[in-house]
Amino acid sequence: MKHFFSPLLFAGLVFLSACKKETKASPVETxxxxxxxxxxxxxxxxxxxxxxxxxxxxxxxxxxxxxxxDINTTAVDSAKTLNVLYSPETILNKVENNGHSVQFDFxxxxxxxxxxxTYHLKQIHFHEPSEHNINGVKYPIEIHxxxxxxxxxxxxxxxxxxxxxESQLFEFLESxxxxxxxxxxxxxxxxxxxxxxxxxxxxxxxxxxxxxxPCTENVNWIVYKQPIIISLEEVLNxxxxxxxxxxxxxxxLNERKVxxxx
Numbered sequence: 001m002k003h004f005f006s007p008l009l010f011a012g013l014v015f016l017s018a019c020k021k022e023t024k025a026s027p028v029e030t031x032x033x034x035x036x037x038x039x040x041x042x043x044x045x046x047x048x049x050x051x052x053x054x055x056x057x058x059x060x061x062x063x064x065x066x067x068x069x070d071i072n073t074t075a076v077d078s079a080k081t082l083n084v085l086y087s088p089e090t091i092l093n094k095v096e097n098n099g100h101s102v103q104f105d106f107x108x109x110x111x112x113x114x115x116x117x118t119y120h121l122k123q124i125h126f127h128e129p130s131e132h133n134i135n136g137v138k139y140p141i142e143i144h145x146x147x148x149x150x151x152x153x154x155x156x157x158x159x160x161x162x163x164x165x166e167s168q169l170f171e172f173l174e175s176x177x178x179x180x181x182x183x184x185x186x187x188x189x190x191x192x193x194x195x196x197x198x199x200x201x202x203x204x205x206x207x208x209x210x211x212x213x214p215c216t217e218n219v220n221w222i223v224y225k226q227p228i229i230i231s232l233e234e235v236l237n238x239x240x241x242x243x244x245x246x247x248x249x250x251x252x253l254n255e256r257k258v259x260x261x262x
Contacts, residue, residue, distance in 0.1 A: 038213050039243070040100070046248045049213050056214035063251035064208030064221060065131035066258070073260040079201050081261065082222060083113040086121075088192040095176045096184035100212060101125040102241050104173060110193060112147055112155065114220060119147035119155045121193075128239050130160055131211050131247045132223050139227055140235045142247075143196070144211075154210070155220040159196060164229035169195045174234060177241045200226035206258040211248045225260070 038044050038052050049058040057063075091107035103125040110121040123146050130142035141161035148154055169191070176185055204223040210216045 040246050041243075049215065053213040053215075057209060057217045058213060058215035060209060060215065060217050061252075061254045062207055062209060062217045062256060063215060064211050064219065065133075065248060065250055066206070066208065066253055067133040067136060067250045068204050068223065068258055069135055070260070073204060073258045075260045075262060077262060078259070079203065079261045081115050082201075082203065084194070084197065085112060086110045086192075086194045088194060089190045090121075090193050092173075092187045092189050092191045094184050094186050094188075095173075095179060097179045097181050097241065099181045100243060101127065101246055102177065102179070102238065106193075112157070114155050114222070117149055117153065119149045119153070122146045122148055124193075126238055126242065127211075127247045128235070128242055128245070129247060131250075132158055132160070133250060134160070134223075134225075141230065141238060145193075145196075153218075153220075154216065155222065156210075158221065158223040159198070160224065160227040161230050161235070162227040163232045163235060166231040167195075167229065167234060169193075170230045170234045174237050177237060179241065196228065198224050198226035198228050200224075202226065202260065202262045204258055205261055206256055208251075208256075 038046075038049050040046065044052060050056065087109055090110050093105045093107050095102065095104050097103075103123050105123045106121055108120060112119050112121075125144055125146075127142045127144070128140065130139035132142060139160040140163055143159040143161065145157040145159070146154065147156065172191060176187060179185060202225045204221075204225060206221050208217070208219050208221045210219055
């Protein structure tokens with residue numbers, strides 16, 4: 001039996017083949033699509049954030065964190081410009097692992113008044129090791145307490161941690177760990193966050209940014225001078241539940257002033 005190959009059929013096969021080639025993503029497109037989101041390592045590490053987050057402030061002139069050097073700070077008698085209004089019965093709403101840190105969210109209630117403006121506590125999260133350095137020293141853990149005003153201004157309190165005795169508050173918070181990446185747990189328990197603050201109320205202050213994309217600038221930074229003490233076990237437990245080295249390197253000060261409020 002003779003087989004006839006239709007020119008029309010041949011043209012159709014060529015067209016389908018061409019379509020398949022056109023719709024297949026190139027290696028470059030695949031690379032971009034698979035690495036859209038920022039991280040702390042490799043091609044999406046902090047050095048590449050500005051390439052990934054096109055509309056961010058990550059290449060700005062007022063970025064955080066910084067290395068705070070005591071002899072270069074301006075001492076001012078203004079510690080009273082910060083008033084921490086935390087209730088002993090704050091409701092811990094939930095805990096989540098967002099892939100970048102362990103984050104605890106709270107019901108409305110706790111707030112601070114800083115320079116005559118009220119900022120409400122939104123969440124706290126952790127960095128290991130610390131993002132801010134004091135006189136070149138990096139601490140095992142840094143806690144960020146993120147506050148926002150009604151006008152959407154941001155003030156972040158930083159509390160540095162050093163290793164020593166156990167902290168009951170840390171034991172309570174870590175009792176809800178481990179938690180998987182992109183998972184959360186509803187908690188709705190009472191917690192007294194006032195126990196988180198050091199006895200010495202002296203703090204450094206400067207104008208900076210968020211330390212994660214979009215690196216929003218004009219953030220009030222309040223970095224307590226005295227670290228709090230937590231146990232080595234508590235440090236290790238947090239490390240197991242966060243990305244390794246989830247910190248951004250120190251940024252240039254760029255003529256900004258850093259104040260020591262005492």
